[in-house]
Amino acid sequence: MNVMNASPRRKELTRLAAQLFVQEGFDRTTVRMLAQEMGIKSGSLFHHFKDKQEILAAVIEEGTQNALMIARKALDECAAEPEVRLRAMARAHLETLFTDRNAHVVALFEWRRLDPAASAHLSHLRDAYEALWVAVIDDALEAGLIHGDRFLVSRFVLGALNWTVRWYDPSGPRSPDDLADELVAMIMPTSA
């Protein structure tokens, strides 16, 4: 059963599961499909994960942990000016969104399939991440860089960024950093 460990094998299986969940959706992905993709039989799957739910939780946890780490690192490494920090945060968001794309698409669109216990646990991680955003937005507001309600601005910005997974093609001419910079420019009158 292997409760909640982080063996390298399990990590690899989680990565494959994320890919399938994105391709087919969580509900349409059967344990037999997962097993085949992993090169094992469906019964063997339950040696690594207690049940299908736990696979979903593992995928989302992995992605959210990574997002949190990358954002913290980005903020640590950049200057103190609110404008720089805002741009850094937007860049970090898109960076993690597209290097860890599968996990994040699952987190964004399959969250509701989590059972209440897993959802509660993972909500804390998610809240920690959003708190970083709100702090950066607050500083930008206070510095007069942007205007509006702190709550609304952060929701709008996060919405615009998250929605990119629906249309952005990383193989196109624009880099994720370009996208982040354009969004920040769009909401920042002074940089026009």
Next chain:
Amino acid sequence: MNVMNASPRRKELTRLAAQLFVQEGFDRTTVRMLAQEMGIKSGSLFHHFKDKQEILAAVIEEGTQNALMIARKALDECAAEPEVRLRAMARAHLETLFTDRNAHVVALFEWRRLDPAASAHLSHLRDAYEALWVAVIDDALEAGLIHGDRFLVSRFVLGALNWTVRWYDPSGPRSPDDLADELVAMIMPTSA
């Protein structure tokens, strides 16, 4: 079988289906659940719809048709200034998003469950709606109201608006019109 008619009975059933699809997700909603919610037995369902897929298509078609009608009416009724039109479009978007909430949530998050034929047909409707947006954004850009790439701006704005279904509470203090105005203000430096 009742191919593709629009009887009042079928319209009501479509409305109920939309609600269930939002609550449970399309895949988790069984034909037996749908039938029970409609007060009939599961076998009777297939008198109104050819199969489960057709119910999904009916829900999405209904919502998208409404959105298109409301947006066209809003643009017809308002002045010609780009700023007014931009605000009107944003307001119309949120109005339809929350009066017809169930259908739109399904359209946004269950689109991929459509079979290719239905998807192709409904894509045309959706493209017609997005064309309205791009035209309005183009005018606003040309008038110097906003700045940036036309493609990116419309994607960001639509993303921010669509994402509201994830956090906005219509019973709260803010009206959808407030939301629309705040978003437009956020991206329009001159109105600060």
Next chain:
DNA sequence: AGAGTAACCAAGCAAGCGCTAGTGTAAATG
């Protein structure tokens, strides 16, 4: 060499799935 353990497999169960076939009935239509 022997013990322990992680990883796997074949087989299958109980439940639930979308959907079909065939029938009954009341209202509209010729």
Next chain:
DNA sequence: CATTTACACTAGCGCTTGCTTGGTTACTCT
């Protein structure tokens, strides 16, 4: 009056689902 149409029912087929069981292999550690 006879027929059609719309809507609902019962019963169940054929299949897939998540998950369990009981056992085997391969590797590591003492």
